[in-house]
Amino acid sequence: GREACQGEFNELYWASCTSLNLIPFTKRITPKVLSQLFQRCPRIFKLSLGRVGDISPITPEGVQILAQFTELRNLTFIACHLSEESTRLLAKELTKLQFLNLTWCTALQDAALIPLASFPSLKQLSFQESKITDLGMEYISHCPHLLSLNLSFCDLISDAGIAHVCTRLVSLQ
Numbered sequence: 090g091r092e093a094c095q096g097e098f099n100e101l102y103w104a105s106c107t108s109l110n111l112i113p114f115t116k117r118i119t120p121k122v123l124s125q126l127f128q129r130c131p132r133i134f135k136l137s138l139g140r141v142g143d144i145s146p147i148t149p150e151g152v153q154i155l156a157q158f159t160e161l162r163n164l165t166f167i168a169c170h171l172s173e174e175s176t177r178l179l180a181k182e183l184t185k186l187q188f189l190n191l192t193w194c195t196a197l198q199d200a201a202l203i204p205l206a207s208f209p210s211l212k213q214l215s216f217q218e219s220k221i222t223d224l225g226m227e228y229i230s231h232c233p234h235l236l237s238l239n240l241s242f243c244d245l246i247s248d249a250g251i252a253h254v255c256t257r258l259v260s261l262q
Contacts, residue, residue: 103129112139112167120150127157134160134185139167147171156182162210165190173201180207192217199225206231215239223250230257237262 109130111118118138126133136158138147147155147169155164156178162185171194179186187210191197195218202225205211212234222245229238235258240246255261 105132106130107132108135109133110137112137112165115139120148120154123151123154127154132160133158135163136161137165137167137190138169139165140169147175149175152178155179159183159185161186163188165192166194168193168195170194170196171201173198173203176201177204177207180204184209186211188213188215190215191219193219195220197221199228202228205229206233208232209234211235213237213239216243218242220245223247223253226250226254230254232258234260236260 106129109126115138136155140147147166149172152171152175155161159182161183164179164183164186167190169191171191181204186208189205189208189211192215194216197216197219199221202221205214205228211232214229214232214235214237217239218241221243226246227250229235230253238254238258238261240251
């Protein structure tokens with residue numbers, strides 16, 4: 090009766106879910122939970138993940154699971170640690186990704202930005218309060234479809250780095 094109906098509703102809800110903000114639940118998000126989400130929510134196109142203290146779902150195993158969310162168009166990582174290997178895997182698998190937010194990802198190294206040019210649909214990037222430098226700007230300047238770039242509070246980028254990106258990416262708005 091009612092329990093069966095509730096179960097069917099939950100399954101329908103999860104199967105049709107297209108957007109999830111998991112930042113408030115970071116302490117409970119493990120690679121196993123991400124894998125279960127992928128199984129239940131194959132249509133997700135917007136996903137937000139974050140880090141609380143030392144707890145982050147963005148482990149190498151977690152990134153491999155995220156790479157299976159091939160319908161993603163919008164991906165936010167707040168205060169997460171991403172390696173060059175991680176961004177390379179995401180760029181290879183998430184071909185529909187249009188928006189990538191890496192706010193407060195202070196451990197992000199310039200080398201992790203190299204694969205960003207491989208995202209075929211990437212239009213918006215946000216690096217608020219990251220530690221990327223002018224070298225990172227060189228890598229970003231190879232993102233052919235980029236329309237929007239947020240570098241708020243990225244204090245290690247000089248005017249020359251900004252000028253280089255603006256010269257190469259004339260479509261920036």
